[in-house]
Amino acid sequence: MKVVMLSTDPSVLVSGSPARERMQAYSTIAEKLYVIVLHRVSKEKPPVALAAEVPSRIRIGRRLVLCPTYSSSKIGMFFDCLRVAKKVLPPKNSGVRTQWLITAQNPFEVGILGAFLAWRHDVRLELQLHTDMESPYFKHQSVANLMRTYTARFLIPRAAGVRVVSTRIARSIAARARRKPSVLPVCVSVGVLRTSPIRLEIRKKYPQFDFFILVVSRLTREKDVGTALKALGEVVKKYPKTGLLIIGDGPERKNLELQATSYKLQANVMFLGWQEDVLSYYRGAHVYLLTSLYEGYARTLVEAASLGCPVVTSDVGVSGELFAHDNNALVCPVGDADCFARELLRIREDGHLARALSVRAEQTINDHVIAKEDYLMQCAKIWRECLK
Structure with missing residues (x-):
């Protein structure tokens, strides 16, 4: 043909x-x-x-x-x-x-x-x-x-x-x-991701944080990163040394920077732009966060989970197909900042839960990714x- x-x-x-x-x-x-x-x-x-x-x-x-x-x-x-x-x-x-x-x-x-x-x-x-x-x-x-x-x-x-x-x-x-x-x-x-070397220790690069939330996304309206900032605001009230690392760029960046300032989160949010070595960030983060309004697939969820990073996500893309709430991920309704804050706190406060989600998600990726x-x-x- x-x-x-x-x-x-x-x-x-x-x-x-x-x-x-x-x-x-x-x-x-x-x-x-x-x-x-x-x-x-x-x-x-x-x-x-x-x-x-x-x-x-x-x-x-x-x-x-x-x-x-x-x-x-x-x-x-x-x-x-x-x-x-x-x-x-x-x-x-x-x-x-x-x-x-x-x-x-x-x-x-x-x-x-x-x-x-x-x-x-x-x-x-x-x-x-x-x-x-x-x-x-x-x-x-x-x-x-x-x-x-x-x-x-x-x-x-x-x-x-x-x-x-x-x-x-x-x-x-x-x-x-x-x-x-x-x-x-x-x-x-997945095999290439898992065998790639760690080039950056993010926990050493950002010593001001003791807990890392990672977002990898184009900064556009449908990615709804503003909801991630709202959720972070609630987490920081209890754990002020929590850091949100945002890898990506786009037309909403300026608005998001202003939003972070209005929430008094300048010290907790790092807008890093696009990075060549995203894998080191996946490996160093305590949790990966996706707050999109809609997705076709949500590739970054698969990448994060395959590298052992626990996932908190909105109910979009392959959520429901690969990821199930309280099984191998924590899933929130679209746009529900309170839910995202609550689930991020669960990951922060329950190391056993974080490890269990991580192990089950990795197994799911092994079973389903072709x-x-x-x-x-x-x-x-x-x-x-x-x-x-």
Whole structure:
């Protein structure tokens, strides 16, 4: 089979990047994999490319071809994608419908492109869904998200297949899909995580704290890190040497810094930006905290749990699928700062509970996380099903 993947991740064009490595892995299960990278460029944002020149195609081995659009605007991306796809996909009525598959990174804007190309060239379409679009928090976050939800509801019944990252998402769209959605969790290299060396002793770097709460997240509204700050405020009243380390950055950082100041938590909160050595923070923290309003999968939960860090999380993503309250994690309703504070205090005050949660979570990860080879085999099977 030949696959055309529509991607919005420009890091695919960077040699050695995780995204590039994923594409190379995908190419091993297809006769040919063309990745059309919807990449917007300008004077302020020059092209992400391998060399000084800007190639229209980047061939990697015999099976992988990267096709960046290098568009000057969002609208231009649509027409540039059509132009690139016309050179790659077979013409309509060429009799190869069951040999070509288009897979779109999401069922929203990229899904519209994928659906149009599938109709124009008479080939099959797979939609990928990596977020919980039926969550009320997603739909009501913005008018754009509400429109995305309705777009996905229109496209999903018309796709040959839908691939999602969690059972939670599969259940939410099952009634709309032509066939049962395929669940393929995010591939987390647990073995690599566990064998990576500890490069930083955070308990030595921040001696002012005797208890560490870790958050690893983009600082955006849906991550609801403000609720983590509210919960910390309650914990600090009883244990003033508690520290919250926030790894990540984003448009909400300034607001969160102001919020920490208004709660008089400047001495307890460290905004660290993105860090290369996140694993050392997972290993050094006493608890990992996730307060998101919605998630598709919540990869950081799996990473933290696989390294023995107890987890306190909102009921999103794989919570309920991999993590159960009072079994291998502590789970709170979305946005419930009082619950988060209460569960953080339980971890702080009950070392036996923390160890039990950690051990059971590690065992769950061992039992459920799939290896890279199995992930690719399942993906190939899903693609073949779409072509039937």
